[in-house]
Amino acid sequence: MSTFNPxxxxxxxxxxxxxxxxxxxxxxxxxxxxxxxxxKHIVLSGTTEVKKMMFKKNVAFRITLKPVSVEKRTILFELVEMEPIDRNFINQRIFNRPPFFxxxxxxxxxxxNAWSIVRKIPVGTIKSYELVEGALKMKLTL
Incomplete structure (x- = not known):
């Protein structure tokens, strides 16, 4: 007799x-x-405040990320494109969000694992992931 496991x-x-x-x-x-x-991608766009000497200025940006691999419960994204200027300090301001990013x-x-929806499942690693319109879908192994 086989048991159904969804x-x-x-x-x-x-x-x-x-x-x-x-x-x-x-x-x-x-x-x-x-x-x-x-x-294919996750695209972030918006503005961030940049300080240069005594001046503050809002800079518009657009960042394109592509998922490249998985390590246990972490997905690695490659920074494909950054407009209008590719500056590490802007990327640092946006993505320096431990434990999420x-x-x-x-x-x-x-x-x-930093997401409460995943933390509720204490075991398993990312088995697969895919980007679909409007979401990142993944499966955790048991």
Whole structure:
């Protein structure tokens, strides 16, 4: 007799554009961020406050990220494009959000374990992930 296990292929978890926006807005000062998820990329756009000497100025930006690999419960994204200027300090301001995001060189690490929706599942690693219109869908192994 076989038993039906709906999670045989892993536990499905969805992270939406709004969830990512909320995390980036936490602790962000003067940032207006919009997240767009397409089947190929995650695109962040908005403005961030830049201080140069005694002046403050809002700079518009657009960042394109592409998922490249998975390590346990972390998804690594490659910074594909940054407009209008590619500056590390802007990337640092947007993605320096431990424990959710870490920025190092041209890679953004998204620790999905920091999301309460994933933390509720104490075991397993990311088995698969895909970008769909409006969301990042993944499956955790059991």
């Amino acid at each position: 999670f045989k292929n892993g536990i499905p978890i969805t992270v939406t554009e709004a969830m990512i926006e909320k995390i980036i807005r936490m602790k962000s000062y003067g940032q207006d961020i919009k997240v767009e998820i397409t089947p 870490e920025f190092e060189k041209r890679t953004i690490k998204m620790n999905v």
